[in-house]
Amino acid sequence: MRANDYRERRGAGPDVLNGYRGVITSIGEDRRVEITWRTKDRLPDGTMRTESAWMSPDDIAAGRLSLGYAMTVAASQGMTCDTGLLYGHGANAFAAYPGLTRGRTANHIWLPLDVVESERTREELGAAHTDAERLDRAVHAFATYLGQSRPDSMVSDELRPAPEPVTAPVPHQVRLDQARQDAQAAVEQARRTVSARAARMRSTTTKSSLQHSAEAEANRSAAPAEESPEETPSWKDRPYGTKTDEQLDTSVRTFLREAKEYDAVAAKTREDYETLRERLKREGAEGLTRGQKWAEEAGAVLDTAVAHLRTAIEEAGRVRWADESARQARAVLPDINRQMDASWLALRLAGSSRKEVQELRERYFTQAVDGDAEGLRARRASDDARKAAWSAVHDSPFAQALGATGYAPRPDDLPEALAAMRGTLAHKGQQIDARDQTRLGHLSGAIRKAGAEAADWRRHAALAVTEQQRRKLLATTQPDLHRAETIARRAAADAQQRQQAAVQAHPEPSATFTPLQQEGPKMSR
Structure with a gap:
């Protein structure tokens, strides 16, 4: 309704x-x-x-x-059904718990991979090839989303203290005088910097390949050989035009260093990618993948364990036979002992003799003793074989994957445990192969990402080099404009430094706000 x-x-x-x-x-x-x-x-x-x-x-x-x-999770609280179905997309950790605890016998969650997985992850990994890979990726994406869940809070928690009163602005004339002084100082500093740079330019220098590539790209997009003041873009509108000469030099070196580092990352990732790709190609040609090989090796370990188990079962059969033999011998001995006490005549009339009775007594006594000894030996051998069967799996490199890291199961449960392990070999081998394919996709995406980052840093370096070349050209063709830009650029940088220093000297006081001791609405069963 x-x-x-x-x-x-x-x-x-x-x-x-x-x-x-x-x-x-x-x-x-x-x-x-x-x-x-x-x-x-x-x-x-x-x-x-x-x-x-x-x-x-x-x-x-x-x-x-x-x-x-269907109904919302909030509406379902307090209800119980036989089987619960939850649409996982959009359900955070505080809604997923009550949503997955409504069913008495079973609870299921639906996670459509194309919805819960981000576009960036799909581009890096590509399409899922198997149901197991699709399930792993959907669960991983949903777990990542659950990790970002935050508990409900009050609106008052977002309140902030009122800002401090604004400092009265400095009179306009004082700012102009200060700017002129700063500009004059910047001109003198610029002259000294230009002289030092010219001296360095006259010396023999070597440039790295990255520097050459950056300058080559800068030459392709460099300013014309000569520009009139009207045609020259403003220094504020040019890429990296607001940076001082020192900042520009630092930026070029930083950009080129970052590009080199990402090139190294791309080369190392490409090497890992090629190694993995060649291995997978070789395994495909041989018809034996890493997962299949793992399953075969784990199966051989289980075969050894089963052989020990078979020995344990055979020895257990000998224990039963020996115990039965000793029991039968002991059942006969009391009658033989009574015949030993009979007279010679009674034995003669019974068609026997004391010698025959003595031989029978010794034979059945030996049978009882031998049965006890054989039972003890077989019992020890059976226990040792069972221990060897579990140790064959427990001490192998496959123990973790097969779930054999704990104590040995009961002797009666050991055959079923080994059979269950064998039943998981094919699935676990497929998971290994699926992880290899997933890692190959990850490496491919990482190569593209590192290459794009390196190219992006080179483009930034090229823009910075273009600005350097433009400034050199302006210094030659339009020295007045170049000088004015340098003074204005330095004045702007100094003003920014003074503003940062003022903020650091008088930081905004941080006020602590104690929220009301009241919890917001929450999901509960």
């Missing part, structure tokens, strides 16, 4: 409230439908009491009754 209809007030039956869930129990000839729902009251027989109401065609046309196929 999608609307409130307070019928009890009108004497027209029970109220039909928004959010009620029921079933259609009857359809009238006038196209009305009867809705029946359960109440919270129990009848004497233990069942829930139900109520019913009729909905008219107008009610249905107005949307007051709709097919119920």
